[in-house]
Amino acid sequence: MDCKQAASLMHEYLDHDLPEDQALGLKSHLDICEACRMKLKELEQTDMLLFAAVKSSIPSAPDDVLERIMSKLPKQRKQQAWLRWVRRHPALTAAAMFLLVMIFSSLSLWQADDQLIVKGADLDQVRIEGHTVIVPEGTAIAGDLTIENGNTEVYGEVKGNLTVIDGSLYQASTAKIAGDAKTIDQALDWIWYRITNTFSEVAYR
Amino acid sequence: MAEHMDTRLVKLARKGNQGAFAELVELYKDKIFHLAYRMLSNRHEAEDIVQEAFLRVYKNWDRYDENQKFSTWIYRIATNLCIDRLRKRKPTYSLDAELNDQDGTDGYTLVPGDERTPETAYLLSETQTTIHQAIDGLPAKYKSVMVLRYLQELSLQEIADILKMPVTTVKTRVHRGREFLRKRLEHKLF
Numbered sequence A: 001m002d003c004k005q006a007a008s009l010m011h012e013y014l015d016h017d018l019p020e021d022q023a024l025g026l027k028s029h030l031d032i033c034e035a036c037r038m039k040l041k042e043l044e045q046t047d048m049l050l051f052a053a054v055k056s057s058i059p060s061a062p063d064d065v066l067e068r069i070m071s072k073l074p075k076q077r078k079q080q081a082w083l084r085w086v087r088r089h090p091a092l093t094a095a096a097m098f099l100l101v102m103i104f105s106s107l108s109l110w111q112a113d114d115q116l117i118v119k120g121a122d123l124d125q126v127r128i129e130g131h132t133v134i135v136p137e138g139t140a141i142a143g144d145l146t147i148e149n150g151n152t153e154v155y156g157e158v159k160g161n162l163t164v165i166d167g168s169l170y171q172a173s174t175a176k177i178a179g180d181a182k183t184i185d186q187a188l189d190w191i192w193y194r195i196t197n198t199f200s201e202v203a204y205r
Numbered sequence B: 001m002a003e004h005m006d007t008r009l010v011k012l013a014r015k016g017n018q019g020a021f022a023e024l025v026e027l028y029k030d031k032i033f034h035l036a037y038r039m040l041s042n043r044h045e046a047e048d049i050v051q052e053a054f055l056r057v058y059k060n061w062d063r064y065d066e067n068q069k070f071s072t073w074i075y076r077i078a079t080n081l082c083i084d085r086l087r088k089r090k091p092t093y094s095l096d097a098e099l100n101d102q103d104g105t106d107g108y109t110l111v112p113g114d115e116r117t118p119e120t121a122y123l124l125s126e127t128q129t130t131i132h133q134a135i136d137g138l139p140a141k142y143k144s145v146m147v148l149r150y151l152q153e154l155s156l157q158e159i160a161d162i163l164k165m166p167v168t169t170v171k172t173r174v175h176r177g178r179e180f181l182r183k184r185l186e187h188k189l190f
């Protein structure tokens, strides 16, 4: 082994990476070479001094570093805060979402059409004239009757509930409504109608 | 243990938990500051590096590889920022910084309970200054390796991971750096 090879092994030794057989080779060279013994001693001291000196005389990071970093973070979007709340309250969120979806779909329904809609189980006897729905005298409608966007005139009998949405209700003296007769012509009422209706529908299914 | 903690904090911080992010800053701010200070020999620039490194972490979570240690990633970001700064400096800047930025580099620190005489303390202080100046004068590629090795006491493999280079390259640089320092100290100490 020459001195150059020995020098390379010395560094491996300082890296704690020198295999045993090579360590023995280095040792036998050091036994006969004083220059290399000196060099290894110096390298070892340099190594130790480096560990100590590199860490010495370093000022500490300023105390407000954390605050400064946190204040520079890009602002989180509000939506993200909202989403975190959602993740934390899944049950409440589900209920809220249900209501929201219903309210929005109801609103859009309420705004969307002004077309006459007549709903009921027994529509054969109902007479429709333009935007007016007539329950003629002497007829009896089985079940509920719902009229949207139209005027309603009742001369006969309705055996269930009568609901008029966005329209007028005229009940003649001969009219007989077994259930509730309701007129709904505001968005909010409409929404409540939809909600209670949906809930009872859900309940019955 | 520390790694386990890092992993948990990183997971939370990635999801946008600012508390977990603040914990990570607390855990690493000094390490990054020391690294940057030793690389740049300038306190104000080191502060900038700490801020910039953490902001990059915050903005680039999507680029973080979970199989990698968080320390490796943040050291890489910080080291690269320092190397960029060193490259942008005018050749004389390093000397200017050394002459003007005296805070922290002057004097010596005695370990509490250390019973060295003033003369040996002075010698040590002089040795430290020699070492600090020698490291400061190293080219950036050697400087980063030496600082990671001797300041952070990282293994050669970790340094290789941080700098994305083969471990043999890291080795060669440590060996040369050590040899360079030995020669600088030769006449003063040995």
Ligand SMILES: [Zn+2]
Pocket (backbone or CB within 6 Å): A002, A003, A006, A029, A033, A034, A035, A036
């Ligand atoms: Zn020899």
